[in-house]
Amino acid sequence: MPGKTLYEKLFDSHVVRKEDDGTALLYIDRHLVHEVTSPQAFEGLRMAGRKLWRADAALAVPDHNVPTVAAERAKGIADRVARTQVDTLGKNTREFGVTQFDMNDIRQGIVHVIGPEQGATLPGMTLVCGDSHTATHGAFGSMAFGIGTSEVEHVLATQCLLQKKMQNMRINVEGTLGAGVTAKDIVLAVIGEIGTAGGTGYAMEFAGSAIRELSMEGRMTICNMAIEAGARVGLVAVDQTTIDYVDGRPYAPKGENWDLAVAAWFDLHSDDDAIFEHEITLDAALIKPQVTWGTSPEMVVAVDSDVPDPVNELDTVKSDGMQKALSYMGLNAGVAVSEINIDKVFIGSCTNSRLEDLQQAADIIKGRKVADNVKLAMIVPGSGLIKQQAEKLGLDKIFLEAGFEWREPGCSMCLAMNADKLEPGERCASTSNRNFEGRQGQGGRTHLVSPAMAAGAAIAGHFVDVRNF
Amino acid sequence: MDKFIKVTGIVAPMDRPNVDTDAIIPKQYLKSIKRSGFGPNAFDDWRYLDPGAPDIDNTTRRLNPDFVLNQSPYDKASILIARENFGCGSSREHAVWALEDFGFRAVIAPSFADIFFNNSFKNGMLPIVLDGEIIEDLFNKVASESGYEITVDLQKQKVITQDAEEYPFEVDAFRKHCLLNGLDDISLTLQHANEIKAYEEKTKQSAPWLFQK
Ligand code: SF4
Numbered sequence: 001m002p003g004k005t006l007y008e009k010l011f012d013s014h015v016v017r018k019e020d021d022g023t024a025l026l027y028i029d030r031h032l033v034h035e036v037t038s039p040q041a042f043e044g045l046r047m048a049g050r051k052l053w054r055a056d057a058a059l060a061v062p063d064h065n066v067p068t069v070a071a072e073r074a075k076g077i078a079d080r081v082a083r084t085q086v087d088t089l090g091k092n093t094r095e096f097g098v099t100q101f102d103m104n105d106i107r108q109g110i111v112h113v114i115g116p117e118q119g120a121t122l123p124g125m126t127l128v129c130g131d132s133h134t135a136t137h138g139a140f141g142s143m144a145f146g147i148g149t150s151e152v153e154h155v156l157a158t159q160c161l162l163q164k165k166m167q168n169m170r171i172n173v174e175g176t177l178g179a180g181v182t183a184k185d186i187v188l189a190v191i192g193e194i195g196t197a198g199g200t201g202y203a204m205e206f207a208g209s210a211i212r213e214l215s216m217e218g219r220m221t222i223c224n225m226a227i228e229a230g231a232r233v234g235l236v237a238v239d240q241t242t243i244d245y246v247d248g249r250p251y252a253p254k255g256e257n258w259d260l261a262v263a264a265w266f267d268l269h270s271d272d273d274a275i276f277e278h279e280i281t282l283d284a285a286l287i288k289p290q291v292t293w294g295t296s297p298e299m300v301v302a303v304d305s306d307v308p309d310p311v312n313e314l315d316t317v318k319s320d321g322m323q324k325a326l327s328y329m330g331l332n333a334g335v336a337v338s339e340i341n342i343d344k345v346f347i348g349s350c351t352n353s354r355l356e357d358l359q360q361a362a363d364i365i366k367g368r369k370v371a372d373n374v375k376l377a378m379i380v381p382g383s384g385l386i387k388q389q390a391e392k393l394g395l396d397k398i399f400l401e402a403g404f405e406w407r408e409p410g411c412s413m414c415l416a417m418n419a420d421k422l423e424p425g426e427r428c429a430s431t432s433n434r435n436f437e438g439r440q441g442q443g444g445r446t447h448l449v450s451p452a453m454a455a456g457a458a459i460a461g462h463f464v465d466v467r468n469f
Numbered sequence: 470m471d472k473f474i475k476v477t478g479i480v481a482p483m484d485r486p487n488v489d490t491d492a493i494i495p496k497q498y499l500k501s502i503k504r505s506g507f508g509p510n511a512f513d514d515w516r517y518l519d520p521g522a523p524d525i526d527n528t529t530r531r532l533n534p535d536f537v538l539n540q541s542p543y544d545k546a547s548i549l550i551a552r553e554n555f556g557c558g559s560s561r562e563h564a565v566w567a568l569e570d571f572g573f574r575a576v577i578a579p580s581f582a583d584i585f586f587n588n589s590f591k592n593g594m595l596p597i598v599l600d601g602e603i604i605e606d607l608f609n610k611v612a613s614e615s616g617y618e619i620t621v622d623l624q625k626q627k628v629i630t631q632d633a634e635e636y637p638f639e640v641d642a643f644r645k646h647c648l649l650n651g652l653d654d655i656s657l658t659l660q661h662a663n664e665i666k667a668y669e670e671k672t673k674q675s676a677p678w679l680f681q682k
Pocket of ligand 1: 133350415432
């Protein structure tokens with residue numbers, strides 16, 4: 001018998017029962033809930049007269065719709081439809097006995113930021129949320145994946161989900177990253193390499209010396225975007241970095257339980273003889289800062305390249321897609337990425353809104369000013385606690401003095417469900433994870449980059465190579 | 470959940486890869502706390518020329534005449550064909566609700582994103598994977614004859630064109646059973662409540678921290 005992959009270990013240890021065709025009923029340890037994908041699930045429970053199987057396994061927070069301006073948060077959400085949705089989460093969690101961090105709680109923030117921050121995300125867990133970026137939590141050696149609303153209802157009612165085992169893919173990133181190159185650049189480079197469907201049907205483990213060198217923040221950034229490579233599950237093995245991060249957090253095990261847990265967690269890695277159906281290796285030293293030019297995260301190039309020409313793509317479906325993307329993005333093939341001017345800058349989202357991300361942006365911004373052609377540059381921390389820590393370090397002053405806006409935590413312009421959005425035709429350097437048409441506002445044009453690259457673009461007014469900025 | 474046994478209908482062609490769930494139902498409509506009523510806003514950005522919002526009456530908006538689902542007879546289509554990686558992006562089940570509310574019962578593509586694929590089954594909608602070349606053929610047929618119809622027979626696991634060509638497709642046995650009978654997953658799972666409790670008891674011994682309050 002060959003050894004097991006990390007994914008197989010996590011899957012096998014959560015099987016409640018198995019059907020003949022391999023479908024397993026899996027036990028779910030943690031369920032994170034937000035306002036957008038849960039109302040219909042609670043309503044379904046109510047209509048069927050069902051109770052929660054285990055209310056203490058769930059943790060809820062409003063994030064997608066909340067305003068990022070302090071005054072509006074204090075007096076209540078102006079958008080009536082959004083307010084109803086946030087209020088509905090409050091009502092549902094009270095009625096069903098689920099803990100909720102409400103909009104004005106210091107612990108409120110983006111659901112994928114607060115899970116780890118609170119220690120509610122633990123190694124070895126199965127963790128789900130009605131949100132595709134749940135893959136983020138796999139950075140802790142937990143099996144975390146996004147689900148739809150029917151499954152949210154299923155987990156609330158049964159604490160289980162029906163799942164089939166996926167295949168295993170390993171991405172090895174070996175060597176040392178260059179200065180100014182970050183986790184975001186690694187994951188964008190991976191997506192550029194394998195495509196947005198490259199990981200479909202796989203659990204994707206990130207391994208290699210460059211991944212082990214990353215902080216938990218960096219590992220979360222990478223797992224966060226596994227879904228952008230098509231993989232529902234992203235994973236990193238547990239090591240001392242993981243344990244140190246979890247230690248002492250509010251929901252983390254305490255006392256004797258902590259010792260038991262740590263002993264068990266050290267087994268959370270793929271065995272040496274485990275079999276991966278697909279494996280690729282990247283040299284970290286060759287990865288440059290990345291910028292997306294199109295309307296899919298796989299449409300990405302290094303900052304020192306030109307926008308590619310669809311004429312050079314032989315696959316006609318792809319070439320056609322590239323043409324459509326260029327026209328939506330208002331770009332010409334062959335233009336140098338560094339010549340693309342931007343209108344707005346967004347630093348935030350569950351990909352890049354943690355303290356390390358803000359610190360990386362601040363290092364570039366310090367003592368400089370936002371360029372005149374940039375209409376709005378905003379920084380939206382991932383949680384109230386991150387905001388507080390950043391202010392303790394004086395980062396807010398660096399941002400404000402440069403001309404950035406310093407906002408309250410939430411999803412904000414990552415998906416533009418609240419007031420923060422692009423106007424038609426506006427071009428944005430964004431640290432979020434999706435550059436789909438209209439993602440940041442109808443007609444808006446999104447370029448995905450790292451926090452350092454977004455900061456550099458804000459100062460220069462166009463993309464710049466932060467390695468020599 | 471609606472049963473899915475056999476559906477015959479007009480096929481609408483959506484000739485793009487990577488149709489994402491943001492495109493299928495843009496985020497401003499996700500503020501609804503209901504499960505129905507998303508149909509008029511399916512593919513909103515492509516379908517209308519002026520911007521929409523949850524409180525705007527869609528009948529007052531200008532339709533984009535170039536968008537396939539605004540053209541007769543595709544506005545009455547119940548089967549959608551598309552290119553690779555259909556349904557990528559966000560996990561929003563609203564995408565499936567919007568397609569269903571529009572009138573679609575099946576989507577045929579060379580590949581689907583996992584979460585969308587899964588969500589479809591929970592709502593009585595069938596995602597069918599067919600080979601890229603067969604899809605290319607279907608696109609050609611649909612282009613050559615307005616109102617081209619096909620039948621999706623789940624029992625036999627076949628797509629049957631109006632020229633009586635048959636293409637078999639794969640479907641997971643359990644999902645097929647649920648769709649054919651319109652079964653609700655939750656009641657099926659709750660039949661195993663004792664096994665879930667037994668799993669919990671065992672885990673409380675081996676990993677007590679997972680149950681600490
Ligand atoms: S920050 Fe963006 S990607 Fe992350 S949960 Fe919010 S909307 Fe989704």
